[in-house]
Amino acid sequence: MGRIVLNRDRCKACYLCMDACPNKVLEADTTVNALGYYPVKVNSEKQCVGCAMCAKVCPDIAIEKVYR
Template structure:
């Protein structure tokens, strides 16, 4: 059973708190600026996610949802 890490990228401001609080190194900075000029956060290793919600609870922009993957 795994988790889906959804990032509402148009709400993300690239503070990277999610990178720092994630215990499983799920996130990385995007490789490119988006059209607002922001390097957003990407959930590049969602398979590592343990569903602890640290990223979702600490996101100042309410941009992250972590959901259980459907069986």
């Protein structure tokens, strides 16, 4: 059981986190953020394990905290 704290207005939609996530918990949002990108969002139906891989690969530090 894990949880990420995502700042959606920092995301620039490179989606590197989506590739890194082992459970494919992250997906693209359908509404734009303050920067004009479609940021990632957490798919609540899938289970985050709190491995923090998404936070490690995020170049924009949009994933600020990971809890497990």
